[in-house]
Amino acid sequence: MANNLSRNPVISTQPGASHADPADREQGSLFQPRFDSTGLVTAVAIDRSTGRLLMLAHMNAEAIARTRETGFAHFWSRSRGCLWMKGETSGHVLRVAEIRVDCDQDAIELRVDAAGPACHTLAPSCFYRRLTADGTLEWVAD
Amino acid sequence: MANNLSRNPVISTQPGASHADPADREQGSLFQPRFDSTGLVTAVAIDRSTGRLLMLAHMNAEAIARTRETGFAHFWSRSRGCLWMKGETSGHVLRVAEIRVDCDQDAIELRVDAAGPACHTLAPSCFYRRLTADGTLEWVAD
Numbered sequence: 001m002a003n004n005l006s007r008n009p010v011i012s013t014q015p016g017a018s019h020a021d022p023a024d025r026e027q028g029s030l031f032q033p034r035f036d037s038t039g040l041v042t043a044v045a046i047d048r049s050t051g052r053l054l055m056l057a058h059m060n061a062e063a064i065a066r067t068r069e070t071g072f073a074h075f076w077s078r079s080r081g082c083l084w085m086k087g088e089t090s091g092h093v094l095r096v097a098e099i100r101v102d103c104d105q106d107a108i109e110l111r112v113d114a115a116g117p118a119c120h121t122l123a124p125s126c127f128y129r130r131l132t133a134d135g136t137l138e139w140v141a142d
Numbered sequence: 143m144a145n146n147l148s149r150n151p152v153i154s155t156q157p158g159a160s161h162a163d164p165a166d167r168e169q170g171s172l173f174q175p176r177f178d179s180t181g182l183v184t185a186v187a188i189d190r191s192t193g194r195l196l197m198l199a200h201m202n203a204e205a206i207a208r209t210r211e212t213g214f215a216h217f218w219s220r221s222r223g224c225l226w227m228k229g230e231t232s233g234h235v236l237r238v239a240e241i242r243v244d245c246d247q248d249a250i251e252l253r254v255d256a257a258g259p260a261c262h263t264l265a266p267s268c269f270y271r272r273l274t275a276d277g278t279l280e281w282v283a284d
Contacts, residue, residue: 028279029271030278031279044195046193046195051194052193056186056249099273101271103265103268107198109195119245121168121245129171130241130242130243137170140242
């Protein structure tokens, strides 16, 4: 239980693995991500200074391990089927100050400092449009 | 395109439906959620006054429609296989001030005012533990 996951990750890579007691997973101090049937958990990146939701992506065990080792957010691309570091081509990396996990450990919060726009569209956040009362989208200023 | 979705939702309920051009989905003003093969998008609830990430859940077309109609967050429970209103038993509802969508429209941000603890554990947020350097989880104070 006191494994040093930074050096020797013991996160289960088995898709859908669910060895833990639900109460232990919610209240315990053991990090045991609940990967879905494809080996992924959902990850949300939040700007730690502004609280702004920047982006949502997915992580497998390797993405979590690489993020912990390097301090930069890594994800699993479902469309490309590969591991990627956010900003690896654009330079708009996300430096990860803190990793949090939710109650049932199927979602991860990355509290980050962003080196540039978080979205590939160059918007500061991927969530740059709001739904209006008439059902259309409008751009947000913040 | 100027449909009033509040009164007459025209959101496609077809799982995996992808009628839209990707560029139009990213840059257009038409709300066209990109549901996965099970008819869901990921939804993230953010406390609009503090910026705190409260919870992550899933919405189908009906959950989106009910949320828009009532102003209270509704989700689809994958484990129970039913629509639910957050707080329907606890009273800890999430009043939705704003709905945002991400670039490729497969994730939704709910900017909310929470009537109580967002987590079923009675923590203010579901993300109440951080990962430490030694690989264990510790509770966060904020």
